Amino acid sequence: MTSETDRPERPGDGAGGRVGDGGDRAAWDITMAAVAELDARGTVVAWTRAAERLLGYPAGEVLGHGALELLAVAGDAERAAAVARWCRAGDGWSGSVAVRHRDGRAVQLAVQVSRVAGIAEAGTEGAGTADDGEPDDGAGRGGERWAVLALEEWRVPGGGVNQLMLEPFLAQAPVGMAVLDTELRYVWVNDVLERLIPLERRLGRTVGEVLPPEEAAAFDERMKRVLATGVPVMDYEFRSPTYADPTQERAYSASFFRLAGPHRRKAGIWYMVIDVTERWRAQERLALLNDASARIGSTLDVTRTAQELADVAVPALADFAAVDLLDSVLRGEEPVPGPVDSTPTMRRSGQRSVREGCPEAGPAVGEVVRRAPSSAVARCLLSGEPVVESQLAAGSSWMTEDPQRADVVREFGFRSMMVAPVRARGVTLGAATFVRSRRLGPFAADDVRLAEELVARAAVCIDNARRFTRERTAARMMQRSLLPHALAGGSALDVASWYYPADAPSGVGGDWFDVIPLSGARVALVVGDVVGHGIDAAATMGRLRTAVRTLANLDLPPDELLARLDDLVIGLMETRRDGGSAAGEDDGTPATPMGFMGATCLYVVYDPVSRRCTMARAGHLPPAVVAPDGTVAFPDLPAGPPLGLGALPFEPAELELAEGSLLALYTNGLLQTGDRDLGVGMSRLSRALAAPGATLEEVGRNAVAALLTGPPSDDAALLLARTHALGTGQVASWDLPTDPAVVARARALAGRQLSVWGMEPLLFTTELVVSELVTNAIRHGGGPITLRLIRQDAALICEVFDTGSTAPHLRHARTTDEGGRGLLIVAQLTRRWGTRFTANGKIIWAEQGHRDALKDAAAVVL
DSSP: OOOTTSOOOOTTOOSOOOTTOOSTTOOOOGGGOEEEEEETTSBEEEEOHHHHHHHOOOHHHHTTSBGGGGBOSTTHHHHHHHHHHHHHHHTEEEEEEEEEOTTSOEEEEEEEEEEOOSOOSTTOTTOOBOTTSSBOOSSSOTTOEEEEEEEEGGGSTTHHHHTTTHHHHHHTOSSEEEEEOTTOBEEEEOHHHHHHSOGGGTBTOBHHHHSOHHHHHHHHHHHHHHHHHOOOEEEEEEEEEOSSOTTOEEEEEEEEEEEEOGGGOEEEEEEEEEEOHHHHHHHHHHHHHHHHHHHTTSSSOHHHHHHHHHHHHTTTTOSEEEEEEEHHHHTTOOOOBBOOOSOOOEEEEEEEESSTTOTTOOSOTTSEEOOOTTSHHHHHHHHSSOEEESSOOTTSHHHHSOHHHHHHHHHHTOOEEEEEEEEETTEEEEEEEEEESSSSSOOOHHHHHHHHHHHHHHHHHHHHHHHHHHHHHHHHHHHHHHSOSOOOOTTTEEEEEEEEOOSSSSOOEEEEEEEEEOGGGOEEEEEEEEEEESHHHHHHHHHHHHHHHHHHTTTOOHHHHHHHHHHHHHHHHHHHHHTOHHHHHHHSOOOOOOOOOOEEEEEEEEETTTTEEEEEEEBOOOOEEEOTTSOEEOOOOOOOOOBTOOOSOOOOEEEEOOTTOEEEEEOHHHHOBTTBOHHHHHHHHHHHHOOTTOOHHHHHHHHHHHHOSSSOSSOEEEEEEEEOOOOTTTEEEEEEOSOTTHHHHHHHHHHHHHHHHTOGGGHHHHHHHHHHHHHHHHHHSOSOEEEEEEEOSSEEEEEEEESOOOOOOOOOOOTTOSSOOHHHHHHHHSSEEEEEEETTEEEEEEEEETTOOOOOHHHHHO
């Protein structure tokens, strides 16, 4: 193969360039060119011998005839008219033309048309005239002449490639191409565009007269810019319905370039249009999946995740989307593996429409969705595969199963529907429905695959949210069971409480509070905070609350109770660090080591008889004490170390409270937030508590409103208690000598006091209890002895003080024993009894209810 530089020169070939390029290379060999001359009407007025040799027509057969009669291709008349306009606008034209030879064959010619200068006056010989006798050139120039030079294209240098091959190639190229003149009127289009819009509807017309309005406006704006600046516009993408099927939408890429004539004069515009639908769809699918990854699963809420799926799908995939989930999934229950073989209870969990308010939805979010067994959703759940109805016809299941839905389909113009199962980890969670009404084109195979991928990603997030819902529900139920359901302060306190779990993923924390009735009408208040959140913190909280109640029943002082609670927490932590050896060895499963799980606690004991309040804290915030006049103070209570350190002792503090004082116990979640430190929180709490005359509920609501402006970042607990005092009319006390004969006197004193209080029905049992407790103190304790009776609203308490340090205990006396049955009788006759130690000895106490039925004392003794 020879190269272009050493190719032998064809006879007559010149050194010029391609025909019609308007540059200096367009130098033809005039001796080989056929020449003809046309007037303004396109009539042949001159014909050379070279023209006769080229086409076979003698001059007599051509002169006076229109040049259009020589064209060989049908439809070239419109193109010739456009060329004529081009010539007049730019003084010439060059290109390739197919002409009919006299023997009938077509000859492809390279043609150059030029204006002939210096023509005589209008009306000279050969000039065309109009029917009315006036000169006519179509432009008001009667003497206009045009010289037409033509060669067979193979004679033009490079013409065999550039013309004979290039013109058919461009005409039959798989991309659409068009040429427009400087007035942006079509001059030439290739076969691709001709198949869309015929030539007779294009040539000589502007894009505004040919293309749809929006597309035409975009084309016109860009072509004008390119024509003015010469800077091409590349890869302008747009979407348009296809001319063959207006319901189908495709994507195209158009590029615009300016054509230059001789001396770089503007000659027009040519543009190229490429169908990029597949690329556009691939990019759209990828963008949608990326968007879904970022937007779906932003929370661990099932309904929110379902709504996010609907939001992502509309309008990118459908005009309406609905996500229906099984009712059991919304409750966090474990679904049955495999397809759903019956019509389950489903609820609308998310929906979105291109129409405001989702008028085509039917059920609202949260409502039950009812489906017939033959519906598309039921079939999808049963098969576990997508169900697609590309065209919703009159016989569609959507139209026949529900008349109301059929009306919706017709009203909103539903054209295509697709239902995909929401499945994750082998279980079916629900179904997602996608509908097209405004969007062009039905759901195709690519749309089904895209929907499956989209729903699959969302299904995993929904299942994660479901599992979290189940765990959180279990944790909250456990926490609710561990926290007190009702608080009672007896005659000593009026109490009220508020608890707000943290706005954390688990929604469960370790804060707790409690009100514990103690002996002698006293009441214990406790509030604590376990480090961390989640079910482990809640379980630890339950253990500590149970331990505090158990230790409180021992009537331990606050500092000693915290010391024993500290030992318990240290033991729990050691068990965690050791991995729970006992459990691990029994079942062969190694336990997971746990980190530090510390806690803080505040323990307060209030005595309504003495109005003394004793308290101690383990790293917790001090209580707030509000006097009856509204003065708020935070007692100077030693902080103590948090539970679990075991390094320092706990120091108690004691203060006397006026009747009607308010105690406020709280956790740090109530005071501290991300934008507020502890000092600011305590100041706000002080102002909220300073409300003389307000009820506990009013004070608590005001405090919560002032401190919690949003969901708390940590658990927040508030316990309020208003104090009462037991006056002389409710307490009776006598000092007794350590003489066995004083027992009868003690019974008589108690009997007279019960008569004063109007409690004669309890006289018999009370005399028995007093007799046994005083006798026990005389025998096993030391003097002096004090007998005290306390009358409460629902109970009568009998207490005996002595200086002994030995705690009494029940024992089973033998039939031959003369004693040893006293405490057994007390236990049978009273609601509860016990012993508590004081700084100077101990107190044995017993409590009986006002409305307790009199027991058969003789039967008890026997």
